[in-house]
Amino acid sequence: xxxxxxxxxxxxxxxxxxxxxxxxxxxxxxxxxxxxxxxxxxxxxxxxxxxxxxxxxxxxxxxxxxxxxxxxxxxxxxxxxxxxxxxxxxxxxxxxxxxxxxxxxxxxxxxxxxxxxxxxxxxxxxxxxxxxxxxxxxxxxxxxxxxxxxx
Numbered sequence: 813x814x815x816x817x818x819x820x821x822x823x824x825x826x827x828x829x830x831x832x833x834x835x836x837x838x839x840x841x842x843x844x845x846x847x848x849x850x851x852x853x854x855x856x857x858x859x860x861x862x863x864x865x866x867x868x869x870x871x872x873x874x875x876x877x878x879x880x881x882x883x884x885x886x887x888x889x890x891x892x893x894x895x896x897x898x899x900x901x902x903x904x905x906x907x908x909x910x911x912x913x914x915x916x917x918x919x920x921x922x923x924x925x926x927x928x929x930x931x932x933x934x935x936x937x938x939x940x941x942x943x944x945x946x947x948x949x950x951x952x953x954x955x956x957x958x959x960x961x962x963x
Contacts, residue, residue, distance in 0.1 A: 825911070828921065829908070829910035829911040832904075832907035832910065833904065836904040837900075839900035840897065843893045843894070843896035844897070846893030847894070850886045850890050854884050857881065858874075858877050858878045862874045862878070905917075905920075906920050921963065922960075922963050925959050925960055925963070929956040932953050933953055936949050
């Protein structure tokens with residue numbers, strides 16, 4: 813027996829679920845990458861990457877990056893990795909719930925999207941007051957509004 817297509821009202825949730833799954837996978841890679849770097853010399857890693865991309869280590873940007881990498885404490889990097897993995901788990905749970913059209917997942921999406929909307933709108937307005945404009949931030953607000961309207 814062939815599986816039928818999801819109802820049209822669930823198709824939008826499935827698109828959002830796939831996006832959430834993509835974010836969960838990306839965050840998982842970043843989280844494990846951060847945890848993998850905990851006991852490594854980050855300044856040396858930055859030097860190797862600069863060399864790999866043919867960037868002169870005496871370049872202003874390269875020196876800045878190496879200084880910043882050397883200043884990262886292993887404990888901070890561990891916390892960043894752990895929090896990133898927890899957020900990845902949140903995104904995965906939300907994606908699965910949305911895929912299966914669960915009410916609790918819709919509430920999670922509504923709450924998270926509302927928080928993003930208010931934060932991004934606030935930053936967009938504050939930056940506009942200071943003469944700074946970001947198309948990425950405007951796009952984020954637009955996508956957030958579209959998700960909220962869909963909900």
